[in-house]
Amino acid sequence: MAAAVLSVRNLSVDLALAGRERPILKDISFDMRPREIVGVVGASGSGKTVLSKAVVNWIEAPLAIRGGEVRFRDRDILAMAPGEMRRLRRDVAYVGANPMGALDPTLPVGRQIVEKIRAVAPEIGGAEAARRVVELLEAVRIPSAKARFHDYPSQFSGGMMQRALIVDAMVSNPTLLVADNVTQPLDVTVAAQVIRLMRELTERFETAVLFVSSSLPVAREAASRILVIDDGRLVEEQPTEALIASPRHPYTRELVSQVPAIWREAPAVPRGSNAERSAVVSLNDVSQTYRVRKRGAFAGASELRAVRRVTFDVFKGDSFAVVGESGCGKSTLMRLLSRLERPAGGEVLCEGQDISKLSGAGLLAFRRKLQLVLQDPFDSLPPRTAIGRMLEIPLRVHGWRDAGRIREKVRAVMNDVGLPDALYEELPTGLSAGQRQRVNVARAMVLDPEILLMDETLSALDQTEQFKLLALFEKLQREHSLTYIFISHDLAMVRKACNRIAVMYLGEVVELADNDRLFFDPGHPYTKALLSAMPTLEERRYRPEDCLLEGEPPSPIDLPTGCSFRSRCPQAFDRCVRENPLLTARGRTDLSSCHLVSSPSAIAAERASRSTGT
Structure with missing residues (x-):
């Protein structure tokens, strides 16, 4: 040795x-x-x-x-x-x-x-x-x-x-x-x-x-x-x-x-069929484009297409996830869902209202209804403000004036998320990452929202704290009838917590499926690549050597012709160069944008003709 x-x-x-x-x-x-x-x-x-x-x-x-x-x-x-x-x-x-x-x-x-x-x-x-x-x-x-x-x-x-x-x-x-x-x-x-x-x-x-x-x-x-x-x-x-x-x-x-189980245990409990529930958030053909300066040019600019033609519904009681690599458009989508930005095209609806058109009292009411919990448990909390005072601010912004009532509400919410009363007058300086994230959750919950938008909320936490926070989210959803939208790259967390999942690649939704269907029978090669790369203690269902991607996605400034995934796809063929696939139904509720799904018989014929040289 x-x-x-x-x-x-x-x-x-x-x-x-x-x-x-x-x-x-x-x-x-x-x-x-x-x-x-x-x-x-x-x-x-x-x-x-x-x-x-x-x-x-x-x-x-x-x-x-x-x-x-x-x-x-x-x-x-x-x-x-x-x-x-x-x-x-x-x-x-x-x-x-x-x-x-x-x-x-x-x-x-x-x-x-x-x-x-x-x-x-x-x-x-x-x-x-x-x-x-x-x-x-x-x-x-x-x-x-x-x-x-x-x-x-x-x-x-x-x-x-x-x-x-x-x-x-x-x-x-x-x-x-x-x-x-x-x-x-x-x-x-x-x-x-x-x-x-x-x-x-x-x-x-x-x-x-x-x-x-x-x-x-x-x-x-x-x-x-x-x-x-x-x-x-x-x-x-x-x-x-x-x-x-x-x-x-x-x-x-x-x-x-x-460690969350991926394939050996059942997924999150289904919330019933989509036909039985109302959509609380709907995206209809939503796009977002930014103008960026061209390198080496004095005044020239290029268009960066961050989100492209995204359409999906989030139903009441859902734990809905949006997953994908960095640069796929998840964060831009989060800003559109929370009305931090207006879309360049399409509609973002909350219970039928186009949120891009809201202002004044209407916008304030939307802010009560949908609250955002951010990723960074350290920089998202003001270090010189006591925790209780921090949680009072949203109530005061939304018109609460009775100091006793405000204090009572804040203490109740702190208790709800597992924060002791003793922290009311304390600064966040000495808190662990998990405790800080509970403060972030309490700050969102203090307004009694109907929808929580979780932007990589667990990614900065260790395995033990993630386990505790997931249990907290399940408890809050059960007690307050919450709808969750998770923006995440952690597929193990998504498997445990979410019932429906949208997979994004280069600004587009390339797959939308229920939890069990996505993990056991994905319809898009990109989804298989994500699953093959997922760290797990179980035997993998998809082999990295067959699915794993190399390099970075193409630039959203210079999009390729045809399918945007073809340059990294192990199954790409001639049609992928010519045509960009559309989302195609895979059963009653699941969708995938891949030519392998849309016309498997035509693909088999094209491959056969290619192999024989005809």
């Missing part, structure tokens, strides 16, 4: 605040060897991120290392002088979970990575460094790498930015890479590509990877061995498959039990 490249022994880290010390990590010990990917899993607050930063010696006040060693190639990096640590940065790299905030927004991405190369290897010239960066951008499958070299961070999608940061970490061919929750903000297809890329990099550069994740299924995809941390302690360490099959510690068994 190869010698350990990293040895952590009895590592302890404390948090010192207001003269008090609280242990964060307690006597952590483990080893890593070359080409090994070791997963670290645990709930938020368990100490995972502190461990990842301690391994690269980035612990700063108010955190302090109280004991132990971190030995890299048999040298304790915690005892190194600053000059030694700078030289060590060639061999030890770190990638965090916030790709969009990691680079300077005023400089091109490629130029910043060139500066990193020349900082760690000053003997490399500028032209050679640029050539190497372009090669690495191509290696991580960033399309048009030479052109993207000159783009700014704001011009990269989240998935592309994360891959660029991996390039930034790998330019010095490090021996150890610490990846801290790098897949959490990514769509399932992009996350699958990043994990596959890391495996390739471990072979190509003999790099060991410490893969920190809040998701046990994601860690399973990446790691050959998993460390489980609970309350700062290493409670279990096993080979990945052994840990999944036979978890030893009660906390590990709890983590395994909280």
